[in-house]
Amino acid sequence: MISRTIEALRGIKFALSMLLVSVLLLGGCAGVPSDPADREAYYETNDAIEPVNRAIFRFNQGLDAVILKPLATIYREILPRTLQDGIRNFLNNLRSPVLLANNLLQGDIDGAGETIARFTVNTIVGFGGFGDPAGDLGVEYRDEDFGQTLAVWGMGEGPYLMLPLFGPSNPRDVVGIVVDTLIDPINMWANNTDRDAIPVVRTVVRGIDRRARNIKTLEDLEKSSLDFYATIRSLYRQIRNDAIRNGDTGDSIPSPSISLDEDTILTGPRAQLIR
């Protein structure tokens, strides 16, 4: 049963990569709108293959409604809160090697120190990672991934992509997910010892846990949103940028145009593309 599921997942993986390639090829053909207002929105949203992305988003929404959301609701309602926290802490702790690699690749020595300290304390004092004593002591979990590392190295995000199952992304973050999966020692160990189910279960549980934690937020968001697809697109980009900066906004103003006069709405490097 499990091996058949894995076969199916492999098939999906292949289909996904083919889809990605064709989507990227298609993306090159999409035209830039001629109307200045449309053009402004076009550059701002960075979504060259919007129709394809919207279709995949609808597919994901359907899947979410029948499978993911019900599972996440059951998970949240049935499991005690402490067990849910424990599962999440455990999964976070398992990510430590990947976090450390990315801390180091980003030249973030302090971050690497925190990752090692967290892993040591949580594994030993936190019962193999189910507890988060390090977080209680003020060194909180902070996610890093290879997509963020590429951004720190100066790579651009590329056009917005909506992936089937995995949701919002972009070429940079797709590469990030692949690299993180490849360098993860738990995955390597599982692959080498024919325990193929482990990475799958891990990904699925992580997905359910994340969904469970965002049930209310996403519900509220969808309720007040006029175009949920556009809201998610905007949020994904902003949340990723915040993660890349590690939450440090500094003294910059990301939305400077608000205070300018009405006639100069957009400034910055993209402005001359529109005028």
Place this chain on the structure above:
Amino acid sequence: MKIPFSLALGHSLFGSVMRMIKCTLPFCAALFVNLIAAQIAVAAQTDAGEFVKSLGNHAIRVLTVKDISEAEREDRFRALLRQGFDVKRIGRFVLGRYARGVNKDAIDEYHGLFEDLIVATYAARFAEYTGQEFVIKRVARPKKKGDSIVMSEIRPSDGGPSIRIDWQVRGDSDPFKIVDVRVEGVSMSVTQREEFTAVIRQNGGKVDALIAILRKKTETLKSKQSSN
């Protein structure tokens, strides 16, 4: 090359462990230091910081009361919104270039509906308040004549992770007006703008289409609230 690197790593590892140990020391000492630090931070606040602080505290005082009707809460929220935010400016920003060439009646209706949407979306959230603390961290003024950024935090009473909120405040002196709120790095104005312009683009560049959808949305949100 290898030695300084591992030294640096060891040093920062040491730093992290030390930070943990420090936290476990009898916590009254740490609390005391924090309290003094908070006092100093508040005293050194520029006016924009004071403005956000008093607005926030006022909002907590009048909006989180449990025994008022939802309509009353919305009215109070609307009054505070008008007092503290430049809703018109945000509304114009949100429309982007599409704001050009729209006739005045339509723009007026749009601004009214935009305000209604904000009220319907956020007013009810204050009823869920459970004693979080609102703390101003610092105020930045990147450009001499530009807006101030007031950085604040909302700290849950159960000691969970705090939420970072930055307020972009326009003006040199009273009346200050907030033009953007960023929650954990997510700008409300930018998100709203990308959403609204998407709706307009999906409807052939017509602002009227957005207004029609806004009208419907605020109606459903209102009827939901009254049925609760």
